[in-house]
Each structure stands twice: as structure tokens, then as C-alpha cells.
Amino acid sequence: MSDIELIPESLRGLLLEHYRAHKRDLPWRHTRDPYHIWVSEIMLQQTQVKTVLPRYNVFLEQFPDVATLASVPEETVCEAWAGLGYYRRARNLHRGANFVVEELGGVMPTTAKALEKLPGVGRYTAGAIASIAFGEESPLVDGNVVRFFARLFGLPGDKESPALKKRLWILAEELVKGEAPGDLNQALMEQGATICTPTSPSCGVCPVSEFCVAFGEGEPEKYPAPSKKKTRKKLHIAFGWHHTKTGIWLEQRDLEGLWPGLWELPSAEGSTEREALGALADRVALGEEAPIAEVRHQLTHRDVTATVYALSKRPNNRADGDARRYAIPLKAPLSALARKAIVAVQSQQLGR
Numbered sequence: 071m072s073d074i075e076l077i078p079e080s081l082r083g084l085l086l087e088h089y090r091a092h093k094r095d096l097p098w099r100h101t102r103d104p105y106h107i108w109v110s111e112i113m114l115q116q117t118q119v120k121t122v123l124p125r126y127n128v129f130l131e132q133f134p135d136v137a138t139l140a141s142v143p144e145e146t147v148c149e150a151w152a153g154l155g156y157y158r159r160a161r162n163l164h165r166g167a168n169f170v171v172e173e174l175g176g177v178m179p180t181t182a183k184a185l186e187k188l189p190g191v192g193r194y195t196a197g198a199i200a201s202i203a204f205g206e207e208s209p210l211v212d213g214n215v216v217r218f219f220a221r222l223f224g225l226p227g228d229k230e231s232p233a234l235k236k237r238l239w240i241l242a243e244e245l246v247k248g249e250a251p252g253d254l255n256q257a258l259m260e261q262g263a264t265i266c267t268p269t270s271p272s273c274g275v276c277p278v279s280e281f282c283v284a285f286g287e288g289e290p291e292k293y294p295a296p297s298k299k300k301t302r303k304k305l306h307i308a309f310g311w312h313h314t315k316t317g318i319w320l321e322q323r324d325l326e327g328l329w330p331g332l333w334e335l336p337s338a339e340g341s342t343e344r345e346a347l348g349a350l351a352d353r354v355a356l357g358e359e360a361p362i363a364e365v366r367h368q369l370t371h372r373d374v375t376a377t378v379y380a381l382s383k384r385p386n387n388r389a390d391g392d393a394r395r396y397a398i399p400l401k402a403p404l405s406a407l408a409r410k411a412i413v414a415v416q417s418q419q420l421g422r
């Protein structure tokens with residue numbers, strides 16, 4: 071049997087019916103404006119709905135259309151992105167807005183293929199925008215859909231395996247064909263987010279449980295097979311702390327690598343704490359030897375430990391003087407790690 075023959079005829083109708091009756095009332099579900107949907111999809115990448123909710127309307131009030139977004143400096147967009155993390159998304163959104171204005175006469179692309187040319191827009195996001203805004207029958211597969219389909223169709227294989235993903239895209243491509251492809255795609259997202267959840271799926275209220283292989287086997291959480299664990303690397307960062315009444319001395323990170331373009335305390339990296347400290351001492355004047363704070367942070371594949379040391383004087387300016395300055399941290403787009411480190415030092419100083 072081909073994968074497409076796995077799809078029961080009534081599946082599409084059941085998903086649509088359930089979605090329309092029970093969908094969450096989310097602000098981006100009240101629009102078909104492709105720019106607004108683009109913003110919501112980018113905000114929702116790796117970020118929970120509850121985090122995006124307070125930011126979405128505020129962002130659109132500040133940048134109501136693609137031309138306004140393109141007209142401001144990148145830093146203004148990053149500042150408006152505060153609280154959402156993963157600032158690379160804000161920078162890509164800004165670059166994409168400039169591309170739309172400069173290359174497309176300010177008109178958003180209308181097909182998934184064309185949308186994929188925008189920076190930061192992959193196949194999933196392009197499928198979401200094209201189907202919701204323009205009614206194109208463009209499929210989408212994300213982590214939620216992987217889980218839902220793997221269980222529904224009883225598909226074996228590690229959830230990261232290219233072979234499983236290929237099968238899932240074929241199934242999604244078939245299922246999206248027909249009336250209201252945008253609603254159908256949102257029904258898939260909603261199903262994975264609210265019913266077919268990673269643990270304890272709500273099979274009792276699932277509209278398609280009668281067809282579900284995993285449910286029939288009595289062990290829904292068996293699918294999809296977990297991906298093989300990768301060993302996490304460790305990274306040590308030494309930060310330098312120097313402040314005056316004007317603010318804390320911050321530096322902008324390079325535009326490539328970790329936290330591209332964000333601001334932080336002067337830093338150096340190493341595979342051990344000693345190595346990171348040595349690298350920091352090579353370029354700034356350290357004060358006391360004992361650290362004043364330590365914080366930990368998890369990245370997707372790395373565990374980061376950052377130790378903060380007081381500096382005896384302000385670091386030198388570089389030729390690119392704009393990338394270094396005294397600042398009030400709350401007003402600068404900081405990396406999440408730098409924010410944690412600054413809060414830790416300030417708490418120490420307040421004796422908390």
C-alpha cells in the first residue's frame with residue numbers, strides 16, 4: 071500500500087470540523103494579511119503561544135506593514151523583539167521586509183515557492199503563509215505534525231530521520247488538497263499542540279481516534295521513536311564587568327556565530343573556565359581574581375557556563391567604536407546569557 075492510501079477518506083473533514091468548532095481564539099487567526107501571518111509564524115518558531123501573545127499586537131502596532139518594518143534600522147526591530155529571544159529571527163524578518171520592498175515593489179510573494187526566498191522562511195513557514203493567506207494547497211510539517219502523523223499512521227522511525235520526514239511531507243501534501251487548505255494546515259498544528267501532545271495525548275477527545283494506529287495499539291506515546299541522543303558540548307564564557315553612572319560597558323557580538331549582533335558584557339570563550347579567563351585577560355584589564363557571579367545556560371546542543379569577573383578599567387575602544395558603549399541593559403538587545411549574567415551581578419550587589 072502506498073503512503074497516500076493510508077489516508078482515510080473522512081480524515082480531512084473530521085479534522086476541519088473539529089478545528090472550526092474548537093480552535094483557540096488567537097489574534098493571527100483573525101487575519102489573512104500575509105505580512106501579519108508571516109510575523110506570527112516567525113514569532114512562533116521555537117516559541118510558545120503564551121510568550122508570543124503579548125508581543126504580537128504590540129509589534130504590529132509599531133510596524134503595521136512591510137514598508138514600515140523595512141524603513142527602520144535593524145536595531146529598532148531587535149529592540150521590539152525583546153522577550154521573544156532567538157534574535158536572528160528579527161534580523162531575518164527585517165532583511166525579508168527590505169527584500170519585499172526593494173525587489174518586489176512592496177508586495178508580498180503569493181506562493182510557497184516564492185515565499186521560501188525570504189530570509190528565515192523555510193518550507194514549513196512558506197506553506198503556512200501561502201495556505202492561510204492565499205489558500206494555496208501548500209503542505210507543512212513541523213514537530214507537531216511529525217508526532218501526530220507518526221501516531222495516526224503508525225509510522226516507524228526516528229523522528230529526526232530524513233526517511234520519515236520524506237513520508238510525512240508526502241502525506242501532508244496529499245491531505246492539504248481540497249477545500250480550505252489554510253484551515254486544514256492550522257487544524258494539523260492545533261491537533262499536535264492541544265490534543266496529540268508529546269506526553270499524555272487526549273485520545274478520548276481526538277476527532278480521528280477511530281483511525282489512529284497508535285491508539286489502536288494502546289501505546290500512543292511509542293510514536294515517534296525518540297531521536298538518538300547526541301552528546302552535549304560544554305562551552306565556558308568569561309565575562310568582564312565594568313560600570314559607571316552612565317551604565318554598564320557592553321559590546322556587540324559579531325554578526326555570525328552565537329547570538330549574532332546582540333549585545334553583551336566583554337567576553338571570551340574557551341573549552342574550560344581557565345581557558346576562557348585567559349582569553350579574556352588577553353584583551354581587558356581584570357580586577358579581582360575571584361569571580362563575581364556565575365550563570366548557566368542551555369543552548370540546543372551546548373551547555374554554557376558563564377563566569378563574570380570585575381574589570382579594573384574600561385576596555386579600549388576599537389576602530390568600530392559603535393559596537394561598544396555604556397548602556398542601560400534594559401534598553402539594549404542583549405543575548406539571553408548576558409541578560410542572566412547582568413541580573414546575577416546586580417542581585418549580588420543588592421545583596422539578594
Ligand code: SF4
Nearest residue numbers: 266273276282285290
Ligand atoms: Fe494522537 Fe491519540 Fe488522536 Fe492518535 S488518538 S492521533 S495518539 S490524540
